Amino acid sequence: MPEPTPAKKDAAKEKEHPMGDPRYKGIDRVLKRQQYQQDALIEVLTAAQEAFGYLTEESLIYIARQLKLPFSWVYGVATFYHFFSLKPQGEHSAIVCLGTACYVGKAAEIVESLEREFCVKAGQTTSDGKLTVTTTRCLGCCGLAPVVVLDNNVLGKETPETTLAKVRQALGGGNGGNGGTPS
Amino acid sequence: MTTRQNGKVRLATAWFGGCAGCHMSLLDIDERIIDLVKLVEVVYTPIADIKKFPEDVDVTLVEGSVANSDHVREARDIRKKSKIVIAFGDCAVTGNVPALRNRLQVDKILEEVYGGGPGKPPSTEEQYAEVVPVLLSKVIPLHQIIPVDIFLPGCPPDPERIWTALTALLQGGPVALPPEMRSFG
Amino acid sequence: MDREELKALAQVELDQQQRFRCRILCCMSTPCISSGATAVFEALQDAIKGGQLDAEVEAVATGCMGPCSRGPLVTVKTEGEEDVIYEHVTADLAMDILDKHARKASVPSLDRVVLPRDIPFFSKQVKIVLADSGVVDPERLESYVARGGYTALANALREMTPEEVCEEISKSGIRGRGGAGYPSGLKWHMVRKAPGERKYVVANGDEGDPGAYMDRTLMESDPHRVLEGMAIAGYAVGAEQGYVYVRGEYPLAAKRLEKAIRQAERKGLLGNRILESPFNFRIDIRMGAGAFVCGEETALMQSIMGRRGQPVPRPPYPAHKGLWGGPTLINNVETFGNIAAIIGRGAEWYASYGTEKSKGTKIFALAGKVVNTGLIEVPIGITLREIVYEIGGGIPGNKAFKAAQTGGPSGGCIPADYLDVPIDYESLARLGSIMGSGGLIVMDETSCMPDVAKFFMEFCMDESCGKCGPCRGGTVQMHRILSKITDGCATMDDLKKLEELCLMVKETSLCGLGQTSPNPIYSTLRYFRAEYEAHIKDHHCPAGVCTFPRKGELTFNKVA
Amino acid sequence: MPVVTLTINDKLVSAQSDKTVLEAARDAGFEIPTLCHLEGLTPRGGCRLCLVEVEGVPRLLASCVTQVQEGMVVRTETERLHNYRKMMVELLLAERNHVCAVCVMNGHCELQSLAAKLGVDHVRYDYLCPDLPVDASHERNTRDPNRCILCARCIRVCDEVEGAHCLDMMGRGIHCNIITGMNQEWGKARSCTACGKCVQVCPTGALFKKGSSVAEMEKQREFLIWILDGRDKKVWHWSR
Known part of the structure; x- marks a missing residue:
């Protein structure tokens, strides 16, 4: 079904990918690997989120076309799962685990302190686009509760103070993570 | 129903956040109102000029939703002084049309209504309170403030519905409306 | 590869391991990595290389050893000596460990990080599923094979009919480890007998319960054990395709499973003609994308098929009509973790653990x-x-x-x-x-029970899929009443309403998520009702958690 | 098709073995309330109003998705069921802004009449009062999510009968919503064929024809069986 046509981008780049953005190649790889099966929608959406950082409307339209699925179907699946975001994410991300062990360890206070300090609600990005604060339901690191994941680094046994200090450092210390261990 | 010296039931009607349509519908019972007056003494109603809600009321019909601090106060007063409280019409039962404002923020509403006119708009909560009673952040049905004995839905409840309910009540029976008489709207 | 080659492969690996005088096992599962295990492992490798001990000492990246809060954990296995476990190991201790175990020097400073092995934490445990966890290298098939891995599959394929395999599972008395405890043998028999050309085996690794990470650990620490269990199941029920549904929060588990699948396929332990038998079985990974409800089997199947993870009414049960309409065996990852042991060591041995009705x-x-x-x-x-x-x-x-x-x-x-x-x-x-x-x-004593109930209800409310009314609206209303209780503006009438709602949501919801969502309220009300009443009547929180910000308000609606 | 005999509310009833309990009960003259069910569409089992008690089964079963079985003993009207149904309708009324007084479907609405039938004269739960914008961008129809009960009849008719699949559900839990196309304005969703089937099957005033005012909208569903039997069996039911 031909719905809104995505805007044509830079003509030179079009050679790289018909959509005018080389990042679509990542989606194409998964599409091919999954043989354009409609059942693989979630895998393809995951690839798109990895490629763009979030699910752009354009990428959703592209995926729907490639898999020959209705737009509303693709949108419905994309909004069902918490992993998919339809909004751009901040440069840095702080994910506070709200699993039971972390709850018992008062992780809610960490969320509150982040919300206060950076004037965002959990699930939102600061207005300057620097930081996204989100919560998650158990990362399975209960032995380290309360747990915060800052730019993909799992930090254990956190308190509001330690988290705030580390987030401030990450924001002040330029882009990317702080060289910690991968999770 | 207690029998008074004059043999009449003490009836009150009150008017909160609503359009008075339910009161109109009550008057629409037409000539039956004469029969009604034989049975009841209207001790308080917005139609008459009675300042204070009296003590020892048998039945109070409350029209309208609970939308501001005055309504809360009056509702509690009515509950204290009435044996039977009837949520009269959809606004009292569900919040209905006045509750459509619930998706908006109260300060935005006040600013919209009072802010743009001539003169300086009130700026503090206290100043607003001088102009109008403090609005509740959400318009709520009566039963969320006080216990309600009988619900009489309808917007407005049509005269037949009101008559059926009142006569059942005045005859001392339970108010059991048939399905077609208890729908919202 | 056939059974003999499998034996040979194990022998080669064992010989290889015996060449080392000292083997240093580093836990590399998520919690230990978070505590800095990667640096420890690298430091150990560097130290071995730097000390030219390559030929005698080996550092192995393994899976979980158990006491996660004490990570990073390191176990040292030295020939002729007791194993030693170190806790809270840091990179700068690498050299000390080598000095002590490889060079036999005295390093008293290490003593303070020794985790005694005779504490009840270890001695009270019986490791069947986790037998290899923390011992094998999850990224190397040989490591698992050396511990006897895939022999159960080989034996099943060679010596047992599919029916016998199902029967063995039945006899073992194992029940589903996902929660409900449905006898696994019954399920296997059901899928085996169900008519259908294409059947499927699904390992449910969508471990959504906050505070649970058994499946993640198993998939991270011993992925081949899960795959072997699934392959045995595939043989038993007549399926040629399996899926592991891995929770989206577990990228490391997915990575290791993926690697394990590739290794197993290369060695002919998965794929076509497994171990030279006519049995074909492929396993694919499906990643969850953050939805607790997908742990429910019908929702999980919807998600595997790329749809919104909304449950569908049962019957038909997945065992009869599951993925793409084919009979589907869904078991928890941990259940599959038990299978190789049951087939390998026998149902009777397995049934010697546990109670009369719950084995293992x-x-x-x-x-x-x-x-x-x-x-x-x-x-x-x-x-x-x-x-x-x-x-x-x-x-x-x-x-x-x-x-x-x-x-x-x-x-x-x-x-x-x-x-x-x-x-x-x-x-x-x-x-x-x-x-x-x-x-x-x-x-x-610092946990407040109404607040605990509210915590779980908020979880259920967020995770409700929205398909059925009782769960969608009921969880929200239950959460609101619990909020009123902890905020100090609830009445005893609200408590009554809460109990009514609990019963209704439990009895009328479409799927397990809704049906069980009132359980935390039920159990806390059952044992801690006085605490609820203290909140409502006295605005007092015995645990000192709730602050009653809306004390005395008669309605949920703040006066502007 | 073999016929089975079952007992519904103490009455012996026979039904073809591929029928659901709901169909058998309705054929036998028993009323079971439903909202998401609509003859002609795939059963969904979502609204839970059609739950019935079946002897020997500990759980309540949704009659719209439960097939009849020989010897089944079914109860469709017990006090427990009645209370649950009442609560379910109250939950539905509380979760959106169902203001009957100013609804195009006032007097013809399935939710409204069901509430009255079940004796729901007030709602015991907090109204959630969500802020949901009305979509009036379509040339013929309007979508008012404030009155939606998420029964998904519109989604199913659009997918199964019209074949357009313009409509679907987004989000989850209490934040579920019906969307058109890429959650875009209905008028801009080109997969919509403007057939209006979704409007006709909608049980409430969530979907209505433009131009209708309070209490003016009435819906007709005969077209469903007309189309489906016409398509599959080449039989067109004039009598319906």
């Missing part, structure tokens, strides 16, 4: 207010007291035990009065909780 062992993720947190595997029927006070080492800070929460948002809180009840499916159900996937959170 169960892995629990012990967390919360307890000294030793981590992953434990215990025989079913052990008491809560043994878990909390012996394995767990008691409550820190001289606080009193208040309750243990099992089963996550579908489970309940067990109070101190029942510490001595043996833990099995039935006894937990009688206490108003469930075995669940195995999260076990210990709470001390």
